[in-house]
Amino acid sequence: MLGPRQEAQAALFYEFSLEDHVPQDHLLRSIDRFVDLSSIRAHLADFYSHTGRPSVDPELLIRMLLVGYCFGIRSERRLCEEVHLNLAYRWFCRLDLSDRIPDHSTFSKNRHGRFRESELLRHLFETTVARCIGEGLVSGQRMAVDASLIEADANKQLSASTEEWDVGRIDVEAAPRAVKEYLDTLDEAAFGAATPVQPKFTSFSDPASQWTAARKGPAFFAYSDNYLIDTDHGVILDVEATRSIRQAEVGSTKAMLNRVRTRFNLHPERLIADTAYGSGPMLGWLVDRKIAPHIPVINKAGRTDGTWSRADFEWDAENNQYICPEGEALKQFRRNYSDPNRGPTGKGVVKYQALKHICQACPSKPKCCPKADCRKITREEHEDARDVARAIRKTAQYKISAKLRKKVEMLFAHLKRILGLGRLRLRGPCGANDEFLLAATAQNLRKLAKIFPAPQQPRKA
Numbered sequence: 001m002l003g004p005r006q007e008a009q010a011a012l013f014y015e016f017s018l019e020d021h022v023p024q025d026h027l028l029r030s031i032d033r034f035v036d037l038s039s040i041r042a043h044l045a046d047f048y049s050h051t052g053r054p055s056v057d058p059e060l061l062i063r064m065l066l067v068g069y070c071f072g073i074r075s076e077r078r079l080c081e082e083v084h085l086n087l088a089y090r091w092f093c094r095l096d097l098s099d100r101i102p103d104h105s106t107f108s109k110n111r112h113g114r115f116r117e118s119e120l121l122r123h124l125f126e127t128t129v130a131r132c133i134g135e136g137l138v139s140g141q142r143m144a145v146d147a148s149l150i151e152a153d154a155n156k157q158l159s160a161s162t163e164e165w166d167v168g169r170i171d172v173e174a175a176p177r178a179v180k181e182y183l184d185t186l187d188e189a190a191f192g193a194a195t196p197v198q199p200k201f202t203s204f205s206d207p208a209s210q211w212t213a214a215r216k217g218p219a220f221f222a223y224s225d226n227y228l229i230d231t232d233h234g235v236i237l238d239v240e241a242t243r244s245i246r247q248a249e250v251g252s253t254k255a256m257l258n259r260v261r262t263r264f265n266l267h268p269e270r271l272i273a274d275t276a277y278g279s280g281p282m283l284g285w286l287v288d289r290k291i292a293p294h295i296p297v298i299n300k301a302g303r304t305d306g307t308w309s310r311a312d313f314e315w316d317a318e319n320n321q322y323i324c325p326e327g328e329a330l331k332q333f334r335r336n337y338s339d340p341n342r343g344p345t346g347k348g349v350v351k352y353q354a355l356k357h358i359c360q361a362c363p364s365k366p367k368c369c370p371k372a373d374c375r376k377i378t379r380e381e382h383e384d385a386r387d388v389a390r391a392i393r394k395t396a397q398y399k400i401s402a403k404l405r406k407k408v409e410m411l412f413a414h415l416k417r418i419l420g421l422g423r424l425r426l427r428g429p430c431g432a433n434d435e436f437l438l439a440a441t442a443q444n445l446r447k448l449a450k451i452f453p454a455p456q457q458p459r460k461a
Contacts (some may be wrong), residue, residue: 011211020093022455028092030449031070034131037062043123047137052447056102061110062124063093065100069442071200076104081220110179116430121437126263128444129237135448137233140266141152144231144405145256145273147224147242147249150432151423152209152222159201159211173237178428182208185429190240190255206427211245223424224249227411227440228256231272231404235447236413238396239278239440241432246276250351254285269292272401283389284382293389295313308368315387322377323353326364330354330377352377 006367022029037059044406050263067089068079083089115121123450132138165184170179186192191208201211203221213219226249228238238256242248253273260266270292278298286293301310313322313330322330330352359365359374369375392398416422421439424432 008187009258016097017094018087022088022091023216024183024324024454026088027070027446027449028067028088029454030452031066031445031456032092033452034128034277034445034448035063035066036127036131037124039127041121043120044118044407045432051294056106056110058120060093060095060112061102061107062120064089065107065438066094066442066445069419069438070446072418074420074425076107076210080104082108092430102407104270111426114203116287116434117238119411121434121441124217125239125437125444127439128441128448129235129264130380132235132448135452137235137447137451138230138237138266140230140264141269142226142231142401142404143226143237143257143271144408145226145253145271146403146408146412147226147244147252147276148415149212149214149222149244150225150421150436152203152206152221152223153424154203154206154209156201156211156219156221158204159221160204161201162198162221165198165202165207176205176427178208179204181428181430182206189251190242194243194245194251208429212244215450220245223429225412225415225432225436226252227408228253228260229408229411230266231407233447233451234407235331236411236444237266239436241434250279250282253282257289257291267291267414270397270401271455272405275403278389280380280382280386283385287385287388290302293385294398295389296393297386297389306367308364311378315379316381317384322379324354324364324368324375326362328362331376350379350383352379354446384410411443412441419443 039192040062040134040402041057048055052080059408064079064083067073067083068076080101080103083093090099092098103440124204129138129255139342167183170183172180172183174184182191185208200219201221203209203211206221209221209223211219212222224242224244226240226242227236229236235262240252242252257268257271267289272294275298277298278295280292280298283293283295283297283450299311308325313324316323316329320332324330332350339394340452353376354374356374359369359372362368419439419442421435424435426435428434
């Protein structure tokens with residue numbers, strides 16, 4: 001039998017509960033169990049005035065931002081619309097059906113003001129990391145580090161070449177916020193002071209971003225998102241925004257390791273990374289801190305002409321000399337000097353060489369130094385640390401570390417494909433840092449929700 005036509009009839013009273021209409025297995029129910037915002041109001045108390053109209057609840061703004069980053073809603077205008085329409089989003093944000101949604105401009109006002117001044121997003125991220133540690137997801141023994149390029153909100157049409165760009169011509173008073181942040185970071189190791197080399201192009205709208213062609217395709221402006229993770233469950237322990245150059249990325253690793261040790265008292269037994277982090281100074285820094293570098297060594301000592309390279313010579317640490325394949329010694333000095341200045345050069349390099357008459361009579365001279373009177377070898381300041389890394393690479397544990405390193409790469413794939421952070425929406429170093437912190441917080445919360453899902457309640461009959 002055909003049923004009656006469905007027609008909307010307004011009722012005078014409604015009995016409606018958001019709690020009953022959000023599915024028990026919804027992702028936000030699991031995430032909500034691990035969101036601790038109890039300290040936000042105390043953290044922001046000094047950044048609000050004691051007079052005037054009451055502000056929008058900062059906890060509401062943070063919950064809305066978490067919804068946006070957990071579900072890849074990049075636009076704050078669209079986020080407000082989605083929270084207005086979606087019952088699960090309203091439930092997570094503690095909003096009733098009749099409660100109004102804050103205007104999208106409220107996010108910009110708070111982000112550029114009290115949120116950055118108080119470092120609230122860093123506080124939120126570290127609170128989430130502390131929860132991961134409390135749940136037993138972090139051992140702190142094996143950590144991995146890597147960086148990924150995130151396209152900046154800038155294009156080549158609004159940029160200047162190296163010859164055209166002049167910092168002194170910038171009008172600080174009339175400059176936009178991103179340009180002022182660029183001027184403030186010129187002396188920071190993560191940005192302006194990372195290298196004296198000037199980029200090929202500099203963006204007018206976001207000059208702190210780096211012009212790069214690291215993807216072997218068309219060049220673009222970008223920032224580097226640096227992750228330090230614990231390899232047990234892939235929990236992000238720290239995050240840092242830098243220029244997209246190797247010097248800045250490697251420098252951020254030291255900052256993140258120091259910060260994790262200070263905030264959470266975590267000191268890894270090993271650090272896992274790719275070849276970009278295998279420079280001598282970086283390896284030396286790790287070895288000095290008793291951190292085993294499970295990192296491929298950057299090696300430029302190889303030869304292309306078929307002659308013996310430095311790897312063919314054996315290092316004798318006890319006698320401070322190299323031994324060639326023919327058994328002859330290459331020494332730094334042949335006599336004792338009282339001058340303390342004799343030793344490594346200004347570049348941190350020590351030279352070792354064999355005796356001329358021995359090399360001239362050696363039958364292997366065509367394989368060793370066919371165009372030189374005697375063989376010479378240089379040894380860098382941190383060559384001992386490089387030897388430690390080379391020895392680790394021959395172990396079975398290194399093969400395990402090579403597999404664990406993929407976890408940080410998977411996090412970047414999740415960041416771009418699932419959370420939709422392939423291109424930044426905010427400009428400037430602070431904008432990039434804000435987005436990276438919120439995205440890392442969302443990834444850690446999703447990790448907690450996946451490992452510890454909300455308990456299922458039986459349905460009512």
